[in-house]
Amino acid sequence: MSSEQRHEHIETVVVGGGQAGLATGYHLARSGRPFVILETGGRIGDCWRERWDSLRLFSPARFDGLPGLPYPGDDWSFPTRDEFADYLQAYAAWAELPVRTGVRVRRLSYDGTRYVVETDGESTYTADNVVVAAGYDRLPKVPDFAAELDPDVRQLHAVSYRGPRQLADGTVLVVGAGNSGADIALELSASRRVLLSGPHPGQIPWRIERRVSWALTPVLFFLFRHVLTVRTPMGRKLRPRVLAHSAPLIRVKSGDLKAAGVERVARTAGVRDGRLELADGTRPEVANVLWCTGFRPDVSWIDLDVFDADGEPVQRRGVVEGRPGLYFVGRLFQYAMASSMIQGVGRDAEFVVRHLAGRTGRAPVAARAAGSRKPSARGAGTGVSPG
Missing domain, CATH: 3.50.50.60 (FAD/NAD(P)-binding domain)
Known part of the structure; x- marks a missing residue:
């Protein structure tokens, strides 16, 4: 030092x-x-x-x-x-x-x-x-076999992805069907053929952005905070799955992906002769692979x-x-x-x-309420743009 x-x-x-x-x-x-x-x-x-x-x-x-x-x-x-x-x-x-x-x-x-x-x-x-x-x-998680993929195939992890301009022309395989993978697949489908690989993580059964669903959404987040915890049998059962896989789709739905032409394919299992091989034995021809496989x-x-x-x-x-x-x-x-x-x-x-x-244990310094000069609860004076 x-x-x-x-x-x-x-x-x-x-x-x-x-x-x-x-x-x-x-x-x-x-x-x-x-x-x-x-x-x-x-x-x-x-x-x-x-x-x-x-x-x-x-x-x-x-x-x-x-x-x-x-x-x-x-x-x-x-x-x-x-x-x-x-x-x-x-x-x-x-x-x-x-x-x-x-x-x-x-x-x-x-x-x-x-x-x-x-x-x-x-x-x-x-x-x-x-x-x-x-x-x-x-730290981005990418399977070890990614290194065996033909170097002509453009590879990116979601952490490095900014937009479609980073990809080569041609088909893209998005690996990982969680919220990030679904979101990116939907964006890419406007400009190219998109294959979405991985098991469906499930989805909440309503449109979260619709006014008719506003009464249901607080219930969902109540479940996330108070029911699905390590103190409940349901939470303890779900926790290993969440740690290993993904949470359910929240905003983007399977119907959105289908309507946009995104093709669902089997789980990505490995690489053979420089090409990705899926769990069903198929080997799709792709120009790009986008790893939405999470982090550690x-x-x-x-x-x-x-x-x-x-x-x-x-x-x-x-x-x-x-x-x-x-x-x-x-x-x-x-x-x-x-x-x-x-x-x-x-x-x-x-x-x-x-x-x-x-x-x-010891006495704290004179307590000051955080945000004591608090602006309006709607953000006046914060310089934050409306969502």
Whole structure:
């Protein structure tokens, strides 16, 4: 470690300035706890700005607000990628959260007394508590056999996809039929033949954007938050499937894909002689392959023995009981189906902060209600465009 590096002690370090980290910051501020949020991106919201150009959230704006500040605009619109990124940036300013951008954490360890958070810059932090809110979608998952595909076939993972202009002329095989795969397949179908590979993940049985369905949609999100949890038999049964596969289609429906000419094909099983082979033995001629096969979390920088054989932290509602002072927020099905969703991170963050405050024990600094200079609940003064 360079002698020029700066050392700073802060009671709590939150790693990650996305929706999970900001929600955690909101509750820490309300509790009067000293903390800092470290965000890799140059701006708050860059994790959203770097996704595909036409992305809209799969949930209506009514369910896209973080604690204390509803998302502005029409409750039943679907915010774009950039609109939601701007909302996150405005949220951090509204709540007066101490976010330090452009800071990449390269190692988290424990020195026997305190946690040590090392960054790629000139600062090293020690902390009594660390909240890992770095996001679940960090490392793209691509099958090993992708390397055997003919180099003339253009390959992209969804993390690198921005729009149809990146693809070669000709047929595209979208591998992965979840919400992202369905959304991208629908976009690509306007300009080329599209094959969609993978099992159908199911879909909610109504049009979420239609006025007639507005009474049903809150029920869906209630189920995600309160029924499908690790405390219920139904939630415990569903959790392994969600971790391994995908959530049901929410906005795009099978009928939309069929009407657009998207052709459903069998699961992609491997590569033979440079060509992809599907589970039914067919080998489609394609010019492009777009892997919508999900992500896995990057935990390589966490130098602590807190993970099980599957790489999941051993935690209860985000609390790592075997390592006091360490917490997780925003992981897939951490506590409920909604845990990694925008409308679910606030509850998990509140639980974690309540535990953290109780553990820390000493009197907090003078509490300041986050967002004490609160603008209109509809976003006046935030600079956020309506969804």
